[in-house]
Amino acid sequence: MLRTRFTEAFGIEHPIVQGGMMWVGRAELVAAVANAGALGFITALTQPTPADLRTEIARARDLTDKPFGVNLTILPSITPPPYEEYRQAIIDSGVTIVEIAGANPETHLPHLKDAGVKVIHKCTSVRHAVKAQRVGVDAISIDGFECAGHPGENDIPGLVLIPAAAREIDIPMLASGGFADARGLVAALALGADGVNMGTRFLCTRESAIHPKVKEQIVANSELDTQLIFRTLRNTARVADNSISRKVVEIERAGGTFDDVRELVSGQRGRKVFEDGDLEAGIWSSGMCQGLIHDVPTVAELVARIVGEAEDLITGALTDIVA
Amino acid sequence: MLRTRFTEAFGIEHPIVQGGMMWVGRAELVAAVANAGALGFITALTQPTPADLRTEIARARDLTDKPFGVNLTILPSITPPPYEEYRQAIIDSGVTIVEIAGANPETHLPHLKDAGVKVIHKCTSVRHAVKAQRVGVDAISIDGFECAGHPGENDIPGLVLIPAAAREIDIPMLASGGFADARGLVAALALGADGVNMGTRFLCTRESAIHPKVKEQIVANSELDTQLIFRTLRNTARVADNSISRKVVEIERAGGTFDDVRELVSGQRGRKVFEDGDLEAGIWSSGMCQGLIHDVPTVAELVARIVGEAEDLITGALTDIVA
Numbered sequence: 311m312l313r314t315r316f317t318e319a320f321g322i323e324h325p326i327v328q329g330g331m332m333w334v335g336r337a338e339l340v341a342a343v344a345n346a347g348a349l350g351f352i353t354a355l356t357q358p359t360p361a362d363l364r365t366e367i368a369r370a371r372d373l374t375d376k377p378f379g380v381n382l383t384i385l386p387s388i389t390p391p392p393y394e395e396y397r398q399a400i401i402d403s404g405v406t407i408v409e410i411a412g413a414n415p416e417t418h419l420p421h422l423k424d425a426g427v428k429v430i431h432k433c434t435s436v437r438h439a440v441k442a443q444r445v446g447v448d449a450i451s452i453d454g455f456e457c458a459g460h461p462g463e464n465d466i467p468g469l470v471l472i473p474a475a476a477r478e479i480d481i482p483m484l485a486s487g488g489f490a491d492a493r494g495l496v497a498a499l500a501l502g503a504d505g506v507n508m509g510t511r512f513l514c515t516r517e518s519a520i521h522p523k524v525k526e527q528i529v530a531n532s533e534l535d536t537q538l539i540f541r542t543l544r545n546t547a548r549v550a551d552n553s554i555s556r557k558v559v560e561i562e563r564a565g566g567t568f569d570d571v572r573e574l575v576s577g578q579r580g581r582k583v584f585e586d587g588d589l590e591a592g593i594w595s596s597g598m599c600q601g602l603i604h605d606v607p608t609v610a611e612l613v614a615r616i617v618g619e620a621e622d623l624i625t626g627a628l629t630d631i632v633a
Numbered sequence: 634m635l636r637t638r639f640t641e642a643f644g645i646e647h648p649i650v651q652g653g654m655m656w657v658g659r660a661e662l663v664a665a666v667a668n669a670g671a672l673g674f675i676t677a678l679t680q681p682t683p684a685d686l687r688t689e690i691a692r693a694r695d696l697t698d699k700p701f702g703v704n705l706t707i708l709p710s711i712t713p714p715p716y717e718e719y720r721q722a723i724i725d726s727g728v729t730i731v732e733i734a735g736a737n738p739e740t741h742l743p744h745l746k747d748a749g750v751k752v753i754h755k756c757t758s759v760r761h762a763v764k765a766q767r768v769g770v771d772a773i774s775i776d777g778f779e780c781a782g783h784p785g786e787n788d789i790p791g792l793v794l795i796p797a798a799a800r801e802i803d804i805p806m807l808a809s810g811g812f813a814d815a816r817g818l819v820a821a822l823a824l825g826a827d828g829v830n831m832g833t834r835f836l837c838t839r840e841s842a843i844h845p846k847v848k849e850q851i852v853a854n855s856e857l858d859t860q861l862i863f864r865t866l867r868n869t870a871r872v873a874d875n876s877i878s879r880k881v882v883e884i885e886r887a888g889g890t891f892d893d894v895r896e897l898v899s900g901q902r903g904r905k906v907f908e909d910g911d912l913e914a915g916i917w918s919s920g921m922c923q924g925l926i927h928d929v930p931t932v933a934e935l936v937a938r939i940v941g942e943a944e945d946l947i948t949g950a951l952t953d954i955v956a
Contacts, residue, residue: 313956467790469811470856470921488792497820533793598793621955628947633636
């Protein structure tokens with residue numbers, strides 16, 4: 311058992327979190343993570359309406375009596391989803407842990423805190439982590455350059471970002487981006503984090519409701535097989551290398567605008583990858599840690615393996631180094 | 634005391650290495666590192682001729698009776714330095730440890746091995762590490778995206794690169810890039826390395842023979858204050874942010890060639906920064922770990938601090954996490 315300030319504050323057994331993932335963060339996976347003693351997050355916006363989110367939360371609750379959370383990602387958008395309604399669905403459903411990513415959590419915070427919800431803010435810079443701590447979030451998830459999805463524009467990897475943040479952050483902190491195994495978990499703890507957030511690694515488990523071909527491709531991929539798209543838009547996203555992501559990068563390099571790639575990067579294309587296993591249908595998020603992923607275990611096997619190996623690493627190999 | 638396969642194989646006390654640094658890797662610093670029980674490297678090409686290198690090695694030997702090494706960086710060049718003559722100077726001087734960086738070490742290896750020299754190959758990808766192991770080097774120094782100087786073109790940070798390499802490498806392995814403190818050292822050991830290589834951190838010590846203004850600037854800089862130049866030439870270098878490095882990036886973005894920046898990036902300008910403390914005279918290498926550097930200690934203080942804190946971290950905070 312690994313006890314940290316994060317496991318204590320959030321009432322979970324292991325300092326391992328399954329972060330929000332579009333199309334992936336659904337009841338079955340989240341419940342499996344909860345039942346394994348880790349903390350899973352339903353992705354709010356994967357549900358087409360706030361009513362669907364209520365149903366999804368209820369489904370997860372049927373599958374586990376352990377705590378789980380909901381991720382609410384508030385990315386800049388011309389026609390934003392009804393964030394307040396999603397937030398209310400979370401509160402009404404009695405969920406007590408929310409991860410807010412994508413932008414300043416400040417406007418949502420009083421509503422969530424008043425309802426007794428603990429808020430984790432996911433961000434990609436020390437500056438934003440310090441700001442979130444100041445406005446009163448309960449924990450930080452600091453997301454490095456390695457991550458799948460949106461790494462920000464500063465390109466600071468976890469080896470530097472985590473200890474730099476740890477110096478400024480007093481509340482519990484998760485390390486995110488590049489983590490897939492026990493080595494990473496122990497490294498994160500050494501660097502000053504109180505646990506790790508893993509996305510790609512949990513995506514590649516038996517219980518994640520995506521097509522097996524995607525999981526096989528992640529196992530086949532190395533750390534080199536990602537692309538950074540939307541660099542030119544200053545809305546960088548790390549996605550799996552395929553013909554579509556390479557094409558987007560090419561169009562951007564040639565000076566193309568978002569309009570030139572809009573159709574290629576549509577969410578429905580990404581959904582098609584995950585649902586139909588058509589790996590070239592669209593872009594799909596994957597992190598560099600796919601180079602550390604070599605199998606498709608059950609969530610329970612994965613969590614037990616990481617915790618067991620982390621314990622052995624600390625009390626065995628590392629302790630032996632101290633002569 | 635921290636004992637690893639690296640300290641055993643190379644006959645040093647602590648798993649900490651001061652890597653080759655142009656204009657910085659001189660006798661006083663290298664001897665101070667050796668006297669602190671770590672492993673320092675004289676930078677061969679900082680000496681204008683092989684004869685000067687012989688003198689520099691002799692100077693270091695006057696200052697310490699502990700082992701030290703010489704770095705030989707073999708970067709692609711139209712008019713290369715006389716590498717064979719530098720190599721012979723190293724062998725004739727009785728140096729028993731050489732770090733080869735920049736290209737395939739294969740042509741130099743038989744000469745060095747025949748002379749009983751142990752060779753560390755510094756590289757930035759798993760593929761090159763595997764190749765170096767196959768041709769018979771004694772240790773790998775795997776250098777992540779965070780590093781000062783040349784991170785390669787793959788942009789894989791240490792959190793992923795180190796464990797990915799550890800899976801393939803059986804000989805002792807150093808982790809390089811982004812390391813400046815005990816947290817980083819313990820993280821590197823957890824990720825599968827047998828020690829750390831630090832450049833920027835040793836540059837920012839009392840004994841490093843560069844102008845104090847450079848050291849003050851590193852302390853003032855955050856992890857955000859670096860620039861990647863020569864991306865367009867596929868010879869990327871991470872350097873400190875200043876007016877010159879920003880100008881080089883700007884010229885490259887506008888489609889400029891090496892001829893357009895040649896004068897700006899000349900080695901003599903970089904040397905002027907280090908010798909005169911004119912921070913805007915030219916480009917100078919610095920890594921992201923400058924965000925973790927907050928003082929200018931003596932080498933002895935630095936090494937003792939890192940080792941002591943690493944021991945405490947392993948036997949204290951990390952062990953306490955295992956409930």
